[in-house]
Amino acid sequence: MVPTSYYLILSAILFGLGVVAFVFRRNIITIFMSIELMLNAVNLAFVAFSQALNKLDGQVFVLFVIVVAAAEAAVGLGIIILIARNRRSLNVERVDLLKL
Amino acid sequence: MTAAVIIFFVLAAIAVLGALSLIFQKHPIHSALSLIVVMVALAGLYLLMGAEFVAAVQIIVYGGAIMVLFVFVIMLLNAEAEERTDFSKLAKFAGLPLTLALLGALAAVMIRARPGVANAAHPGSLADTRALSTMLFTNFVYPFELTSFLILVAILGAIVLAQREPK
Amino acid sequence: MPILEHLWIIPLLPLLGCAINGLFGEKWPHKAVNWVALGATGLSFAFALEAVREFIFVRHEQLFHKEFFDWIVAGSFRGGFDLQMDQLTVVMVLVVTGVGFLIHIYSTGYMAHEGGYYRFFSYMNLFMFFMLILVLAANYVLLFVGWEGVGLCSYLLIGFYFLRKSASDAGKKAFIANRIGDFGFMLGMFLLFRTFGTLDFVQVFSKAGPLPHEAMGQVGTLTAACLLIFMGACGKSAQLPLYVWLPDAMEGPTPVSALIHAATMVTAGVYVVARSHVLFIHAPTAMFVVAVIGCATAFFAATIGLVQTDIKRVLAYSTVSQLGYMFLGCGVGAFSAGIFHLMTHAFFKALLFLAAGSVIHAMGGEQDMRHMGGLAGKIKITYLTMLSATLAISGAPLFAGFFSKDAILFHSYLSPEHGGILYGVGLFTALLTAFYMFRLMFLTFHGKQRYDEHHVHVHESPWNMLGPLVILGILSFIGGWFALPEFWGGTDSFANFLAPALGSSEAASGVSEAAAHSLQMTLAGVAVFTALLGFLVAFWLYIRQPGKPEELAKSLKGAYTTLLNKYYVDELYAAVVVKPLLWISTNVLWKVVDVGVIDGTVNGIADGARSIGDAVRHTQSGNTRSYAVWVVIGALIVLAIIFWPVIGPAMGMVPR
Numbered sequence: 007m008v009p010t011s012y013y014l015i016l017s018a019i020l021f022g023l024g025v026v027a028f029v030f031r032r033n034i035i036t037i038f039m040s041i042e043l044m045l046n047a048v049n050l051a052f053v054a055f056s057q058a059l060n061k062l063d064g065q066v067f068v069l070f071v072i073v074v075a076a077a078e079a080a081v082g083l084g085i086i087i088l089i090a091r092n093r094r095s096l097n098v099e100r101v102d103l104l105k106l
Numbered sequence: 107m108t109a110a111v112i113i114f115f116v117l118a119a120i121a122v123l124g125a126l127s128l129i130f131q132k133h134p135i136h137s138a139l140s141l142i143v144v145m146v147a148l149a150g151l152y153l154l155m156g157a158e159f160v161a162a163v164q165i166i167v168y169g170g171a172i173m174v175l176f177v178f179v180i181m182l183l184n185a186e187a188e189e190r191t192d193f194s195k196l197a198k199f200a201g202l203p204l205t206l207a208l209l210g211a212l213a214a215v216m217i218r219a220r221p222g223v224a225n226a227a228h229p230g231s232l233a234d235t236r237a238l239s240t241m242l243f244t245n246f247v248y249p250f251e252l253t254s255f256l257i258l259v260a261i262l263g264a265i266v267l268a269q270r271e272p273k
Numbered sequence: 274m275p276i277l278e279h280l281w282i283i284p285l286l287p288l289l290g291c292a293i294n295g296l297f298g299e300k301w302p303h304k305a306v307n308w309v310a311l312g313a314t315g316l317s318f319a320f321a322l323e324a325v326r327e328f329i330f331v332r333h334e335q336l337f338h339k340e341f342f343d344w345i346v347a348g349s350f351r352g353g354f355d356l357q358m359d360q361l362t363v364v365m366v367l368v369v370t371g372v373g374f375l376i377h378i379y380s381t382g383y384m385a386h387e388g389g390y391y392r393f394f395s396y397m398n399l400f401m402f403f404m405l406i407l408v409l410a411a412n413y414v415l416l417f418v419g420w421e422g423v424g425l426c427s428y429l430l431i432g433f434y435f436l437r438k439s440a441s442d443a444g445k446k447a448f449i450a451n452r453i454g455d456f457g458f459m460l461g462m463f464l465l466f467r468t469f470g471t472l473d474f475v476q477v478f479s480k481a482g483p484l485p486h487e488a489m490g491q492v493g494t495l496t497a498a499c500l501l502i503f504m505g506a507c508g509k510s511a512q513l514p515l516y517v518w519l520p521d522a523m524e525g526p527t528p529v530s531a532l533i534h535a536a537t538m539v540t541a542g543v544y545v546v547a548r549s550h551v552l553f554i555h556a557p558t559a560m561f562v563v564a565v566i567g568c569a570t571a572f573f574a575a576t577i578g579l580v581q582t583d584i585k586r587v588l589a590y591s592t593v594s595q596l597g598y599m600f601l602g603c604g605v606g607a608f609s610a611g612i613f614h615l616m617t618h619a620f621f622k623a624l625l626f627l628a629a630g631s632v633i634h635a636m637g638g639e640q641d642m643r644h645m646g647g648l649a650g651k652i653k654i655t656y657l658t659m660l661s662a663t664l665a666i667s668g669a670p671l672f673a674g675f676f677s678k679d680a681i682l683f684h685s686y687l688s689p690e691h692g693g694i695l696y697g698v699g700l701f702t703a704l705l706t707a708f709y710m711f712r713l714m715f716l717t718f719h720g721k722q723r724y725d726e727h728h729v730h731v732h733e734s735p736w737n738m739l740g741p742l743v744i745l746g747i748l749s750f751i752g753g754w755f756a757l758p759e760f761w762g763g764t765d766s767f768a769n770f771l772a773p774a775l776g777s778s779e780a781a782s783g784v785s786e787a788a789a790h791s792l793q794m795t796l797a798g799v800a801v802f803t804a805l806l807g808f809l810v811a812f813w814l815y816i817r818q819p820g821k822p823e824e825l826a827k828s829l830k831g832a833y834t835t836l837l838n839k840y841y842v843d844e845l846y847a848a849v850v851v852k853p854l855l856w857i858s859t860n861v862l863w864k865v866v867d868v869g870v871i872d873g874t875v876n877g878i879a880d881g882a883r884s885i886g887d888a889v890r891h892t893q894s895g896n897t898r899s900y901a902v903w904v905v906i907g908a909l910i911v912l913a914i915i916f917w918p919v920i921g922p923a924m925g926m927v928p929r
Contacts, residue, residue: 008114008154014216016118016151020144022209023125029201029901033188035134035180037901039141042172043125046148049164057155062241065160069242072167073253077260079172083179084267090183096134098897099193105895197898204905211912218919 013054020047034086034098038079045075113154121147132187138176145169159235276324277337280356280409283324283366286317287401294398298391307381310394314377314401318370325363334360334773338411338475345414352414352472360774364612365408365544368619372536373401375741379627380528382738383634387526393433397532400426404537408544413462413472416545420458420509423538424451430533431525443521450518454508461501465552468494478551489557489690499552499559502545503566510542510596512570517843519593523585527630530585535592535622540615543599547608550775554606561690564604568685568698571597573840575705579712580826580836583640584629587713591666592622594702598681601699605692607684609771614677620752621665621674624745628659631734631742632717639729642713647722651731654739656718658746663714665749667707668804676753678703679797686796700803707807715815 024047027040049068056064090096124144128137145168152161192198242250276282290313298306328337337358345352358366377397384393400423407419425448432444466472469480487493492500506512511519522534533539546553546563553560571594578590595618602611633640635652649656665672668679682703686696733739814821826833835841892903 007108008110011216012111012114012118013151013155016121018209018212018216019122020125022205022212023122023129025208025905026205027125027129029197029205029898029905030129031188032191032898033134033137033185035176035183035185036128036137036188037897039128039134039137039176042168043128043141043144046145046168049160050148050151053152053155053157053160057157062238065157065238066241066246068157068160069163070246070249070253072163074256076167076172077256079175080260081263081267083175084264087179087183087268096183096185097189097191099191101897102193102895104893193896193898195899196894196902197896201898201902201905204902204909208905208909208912211909211916215912215916215919 010054010058014051017047017051017054020044020050032097032099034089034096034101035083037098038082038086042075042079045071110154114151117147117150117154120144121151134180134185134188135177138173138180141176142169142173145173159238275327276320277327277332277358278339280324280337280339280358281341281354283317283320283370284402284405284409286313286320287398287405289313291395291398291402294391295395298395301391303381303385303390306391306394310398311374311377311381313398314370314374317401317405318374321366321370324358325367328358328363336475336773340411349470350466350472352412354415355411355473356409356415357411357474358409360771361544361547361612362408364616364771366405368616369401369404369408369537372619372623372745373404373532375744376528376532376536376623376627379531379630379738379741380526382735383528383630384526389433393430393526396426396429396433397528400430400533400538404541407541411474413465413474413477417458417462420505420541420545421455423533423541424448424455424509427451427522427533427538430529431522433525433529437524440524443518443524446521447518450515451508454505454515456505457501457503457508458505461498461505464494464498464501468498474548481551481555484555486555486557489561492558493556495552496556496558499549499556500562502549502552503542503559503563506542506545506600507566508542510539510600511593512542512566512597512600513573514842516570516574516593517846520586520589520839523583523589527585527626527633530589531623531626531630534589535626536619539592539596540599540619543596543603543611543615546600546603547612547775550603550608553603557690560604560606562604563600564685564688564690564695567597567600567602567604568695568702569597570594571601571702572698572705573597575702575709577836577839578709579705580833582643584632584642584645584713584717585626585640587642587709588622588625588629591625591706591710594706595622595666598678598699598702601685601695602681605681605684605688605690605695607681608775609767610677610680610684612771612775613767614674614681617665617673617677617749617752620745620748621662624658624662624742624749625666627738627742627745628655628662631655631738632659634734634738635731636724637729639724642716644724645717646720646724647718648731649718652733654733655742658742659718660714661746661749663710665752667710667807668703668800670801671750671753673749673752675797675800679793679800682800683793683796686792700800703800704803704807707804708811711808711811712815715811719816720819 021044024040024044027043028037031037031040049071052064052068052071054064056062056068086096089101093100121144124140124147127140128144131137131140145164149161149164149169152158152164290309293309294306298309328334338355339357340353340355343351343353377394380393380397384390387393403419403422403426405419407416407423410416410419428444428448431447432441434440435444462472465477469477471477471480481495484495487496508515519534519539523530525533553563574590574593574597578587578594581587581590595614599611599614599618602608602614632645632648632652632655635648635655636645639645661672665674668675682696682699685699686692688695814825838844892899
């Protein structure tokens with residue numbers, strides 16, 4: 007049997023890589039995708055714990071996370087389309103109208 | 107080294123490589139495809155753990171719907187390879203150390219976590235779809251209804267946002 | 274006892290007069306203002322007489338004490354509006370209201386052509402109110418209210434002609450010098466409160482009475498308190514070193530000089546010392562200090578008065594000198610003699626000032642004696658009354674000053690602490706007094722006419738000015754007969770009258786009765802001889818050989834200039850006290866503390882807030898990647914907080 011800690015470590019690694027991508031990439035869509043990566047990492051952790059503790063609550067929660075991720079992706083991409091239309095660029099550093 | 111562990115390592119390697127590819131690819135479409143790879147690998151891991159329904163939902167919804175949406179948007183916007191701009195001093199100097207610190211913190215937490223969880227034996231598949239759906243429609247019925255509401259709102263939002271500008 | 278029960282009427286009437294005149298008098302004709310002011314003061318005098326009558330005949334001279342309302346109640350301390358009447362109060366209240374009333378009448382004539390007529394009488398009535406509160410008070414707190422109030426009125430009245438810089442400066446000088454004394458007075462009050470727990474006269478004196486006398490040279494609590502109270506008296510009564518304000522106070526109108534700086538306010542210090550005689554008797558060191566300072570001041574001021582040319586200045590220094598005599602009397606234990614001299618001094622000094630005012634009025638405003646002369650025939654009544662007062666102050670037999678000054682000198686001679694020196698200096702000062710007073714008379718009224726007839730029309734004053742002069746002239750003559758010692762044929766009723774209030778001051782030096790009588794007669798003879806000597810010297814210098822004074826001045830140039838410039842005391846104070854204070858105020862308190870510290874702190878806080886804002890503003894960069902990093906930082910912090918028990922040991926920070 008695969009020890010649960012392996013799954014947790016993998017989840018942590020994936021989460022960390024998601025944070026790295028979030029901080030260092032400049033394309034809005036890529037940043038958004040890194041968020042999805044982070045959510046996936048969290049899902050993995052949920053399922054691992056669900057299995058370790060022998061309860062189904064973790065998996066139900068994963069379903070909810072996926073639903074929310076879907077809704078968020080839809081609305082987020084809509085916003086990204088608008089930004090791309092207005093700023094004519096997908097570089098997040100060019101979206102700085104709130105600069106003081 | 108049982109077969110399960112080997113399969114685990116293979117799938118884990120695929121996932122990590124996919125994530126690394128997500129970080130280091132220049133064109134967003136390549137990043138999107140890498141992400142799909144990661145998701146499939148994760149679905150495999152779910153199967154390995156015995157969560158069949160979740161694995162199926164992962165592939166269908168995440169891989170089949172959300173990532174397709176991403177690809178659509180990338181192609182719609184004619185995304186190009188990323189330009190290198192460097193306006194944020196904070197990200198330049200503090201980004202890497204902080205990220206490493208975060209990873210270190212997570213690692214420390216996990217290393218110190220109770221050993222009991224780390225090595226619990228799993229008794230095999232318990233993710234009976236029937237049991238899962240019973241839970242979903244009894245214990246979690248209230249969040250379930252709320253999510254339907256959430257999806258409605260998201261649809262409305264997406265439609266409004268993506269409208270053509272009135273001339 | 275209707276009036277005694279309502280003693281507050283006596284001070285209240287002048288207060289009403291002040292309020293009515295002050296608020297409404299501006300547009301009224303002089304007659305209306307006169308009615309209000311004179312009516313208030315006159316009625317006050319009448320009620321005072323009635324109160325005294327009740328005290329003497331109905332209560333048979335028992336101390337009357339009534340609490341009217343609670344003013345300050347704090348813990349166990351009670352400072353109430355309590356008034357009392359005893360024999361000392363009788364003397365003071367009659368002097369204050371009587372002489373005050375006469376001076377008010379005089380002022381209606383003197384101030385008739387001055388602007389601000391209503392304001393003058395308003396202030397004068399206010400002064401009467403505070404002075405009456407001072408003498409009627411039954412505790413130190415209420416006395417202090419009156420004390421401060423008369424200081425205020427002095428300031429207001431000295432600076433009456435406020436458009437003249439010298440007048441407003443003099444007012445400020447008076448108030449500040451008084452304030453320095455008041456500091457000592459307050460400390461003395463605090464010390465008394467701490468020692469006895471109360472400031473009520475009756476209670477303090479009954480608690481202090483049984484206490485042991487403190488030794489000579491030892492400064493115990495009572496000595497310290499007495500010295501501090503005397504410091505206040507020095508300020509108010511213009512003794513060394515705080516006398517400097519009184520000569521400058523002559524900037525005020527002459528009735529003010531008469532009332533405040535001769536008859537009443539400056540005697541408040543003597544009154545306080547006499548009132549606190551129980552405390553002073555327990556503190557021989559303090560008494561000695563009082564006597565020495567009184568004697569020194571008397572001598573010092575008399576020497577300055579020898580060469581002054583302004584008629585009012587001579588009288589001012591004379592006042593300082595006579596106040597010194599009063600303190601000398603109190604200092605050697607003869608409190609009733611001191612108060613007796615206070616009373617006679619009120620009569621003749623007020624008369625001198627009023628008469629001087631009459632002369633000035635006759636001369637059309639001239640105050641310099643070098644420009645007068647030969648006025649005796651022209652302003653007869655003024656001359657005669659002023660002569661009466663001069664005889665009184667010089668100690669001519671039978672006149673008022675003779676008995677009072679004699680009593681003081683007699684007790685000084687008998688004092689065990691260096692009585693001989695005190696007596697000698699006092700006697701010499703009497704010589705000087707006679708000299709400079711007759712010098713004043715000769716320069717003003719006799720000799721050649723040193724003014725231009727065409728510019729100055731000498732005329733006698735109107736009756737509202739002359740009337741008070743005549744009354745005071747009569748009092749200067751008969752005022753001393755109250756205290757005729759037994760062997761002269763009188764009953765020494767004054768000292769006996771005051772004995773319950775002030776304690777008997779019979780010679781306690783072990784001299785037998787007969788020896789005391791003969792000593793007193795000898796000393797009286799010596800005093801008369803010195804007065805006569807002073808008169809003769811003045812006569813010789815100013816009538817027989819009018820050129821002699823100038824020759825003397827030239828040959829003793831150094832001494833003459835020093836005296837003329839008042840021993841340069843004002844210049845000394847300016848250099849030693851005023852200049853450093855101004856320097857400290859400007860350079861330390863203003864530039865360093867106010868601008869640097871206080872403004873710096875307040876502005877610094879504002880600047881600090883602004884710089885913090887300026888620094889924090891950079892987090893709002895609008896750059897999403899920076900925000901992303903902030904999110905990571907936030908996640909780190911939350912993680913650390915939640916998992917601290919787990920992570921801490923890993924980092925080697927928290928022991929397991």
